[in-house]
Amino acid sequence: MARYGVDIGGTKIETAIFDDHFNLLDSWRVNTPTNDYALFLNTINAQIIKADEITGEQCSLGIGMPGLINHHGKVLSANIPCATNKDIAQDLNTLLNRPISIKNDTRCFALSEATLGAGKHHSRVFGAIIGTGAAGGLCINGKLEQTTLGIAGEYGHIPLSAQLQQKYQLPIFTCGCGLTGCVESYIAGPGINRLYQHFTGKTETAIYWHQQLKLKDKTAKKILDCYLDILSETFATLIKVQEPDIIVLGGGLSLVDDIVTQLPEVIKRHLFPGFPSPKIVAAQFGDSSGVRGAAILGSLPNES
Numbered sequence: 001m002a003r004y005g006v007d008i009g010g011t012k013i014e015t016a017i018f019d020d021h022f023n024l025l026d027s028w029r030v031n032t033p034t035n036d037y038a039l040f041l042n043t044i045n046a047q048i049i050k051a052d053e054i055t056g057e058q059c060s061l062g063i064g065m066p067g068l069i070n071h072h073g074k075v076l077s078a079n080i081p082c083a084t085n086k087d088i089a090q091d092l093n094t095l096l097n098r099p100i101s102i103k104n105d106t107r108c109f110a111l112s113e114a115t116l117g118a119g120k121h122h123s124r125v126f127g128a129i130i131g132t133g134a135a136g137g138l139c140i141n142g143k144l145e146q147t148t149l150g151i152a153g154e155y156g157h158i159p160l161s162a163q164l165q166q167k168y169q170l171p172i173f174t175c176g177c178g179l180t181g182c183v184e185s186y187i188a189g190p191g192i193n194r195l196y197q198h199f200t201g202k203t204e205t206a207i208y209w210h211q212q213l214k215l216k217d218k219t220a221k222k223i224l225d226c227y228l229d230i231l232s233e234t235f236a237t238l239i240k241v242q243e244p245d246i247i248v249l250g251g252g253l254s255l256v257d258d259i260v261t262q263l264p265e266v267i268k269r270h271l272f273p274g275f276p277s278p279k280i281v282a283a284q285f286g287d288s289s290g291v292r293g294a295a296i297l298g299s300l301p302n303e304s
């Protein structure tokens with residue numbers, strides 16, 4: 001039997017059909033309605049009806065989307081305001097006449113990489129997106145940890161340490177989550193722009209910074225060192241609490257080789273002396289990991 005995954009982003013909804021080994025059979029994208037909940041539900045409904053027509057079956061369905069999703073399936077999402085405080089799983093269940101599993105998209109990414117991707121031979125796998133935001137999830141023996149509020153994995157909202165703030169004289173930002181001083185402001189994609197601005201007074205994109213880094217530009221290297229320090233300390237904090245065997249990186253900044261390869265050495269500096277860093281690797285499935293993880297989630301019994 002085929003499996004469906006739906007990855008709802010702030011601009012696009014990706015629907016994918018997989019075979020029962022989670023090989024991709026078909027996928028397509030449509031625009032995300034963000035301000036009209038009835039239209040939002042109808043748009044997802046239409047994609048599943050289309051998928052049912054393609055497969056000739058009523059297949060299992062899992063959904064990943066940005067935001068905090070509690071164990072009842074209730075959503076708090078800044079990117080898709082019409083979904084906030086709605087019980088999407090219940091509403092789609094009524095429309096589509098099948099159980100719906102829904103989780104934060106970065107937790108779906110972690111599940112995909114832990115079960116079939118770069119983390120599949122490890123017991124404790126933390127999947128971490130460093131893209132437009134910084135969040136992820138912990139899987140233990142191929143299963144996402146189950147929590148009540150849906151907060152676990154939000155490592156981007158660990159505060160910047162006083163030690164690093166002083167070392168680099170960093171400005172402190174108010175975070176989109178409502179807290180102040182979250183590391184996401186520095187370690188997600190837009191964080192590179194902020195660090196560039198801080199060290200040079202100039203406005204440049206992360207893409208420009210990456211180009212300069214490849215040219216061995218000294219300023220770009222200095223920004224990399226600060227970036228690695230902050231991300232490594234954040235991961236060291238995560239390691240002290242969760243002790244993953246491997247951290248699988250996804251999102252745009254995971255494509256910067258210098259970040260992936262240099263992280264373990266810098267992480268060690270933030271751990272207890274003599275202790276090794278967990279393995280750090282880039283995702284196996286890249287951008288398609290979220291939608292595959294959603295399909296895996298939908299195929300599991302008793303997941304919500």
Ligand SMILES: [Zn+2]
Binds near residue numbers: 156157175176179184
């Ligand atoms: Zn925050």
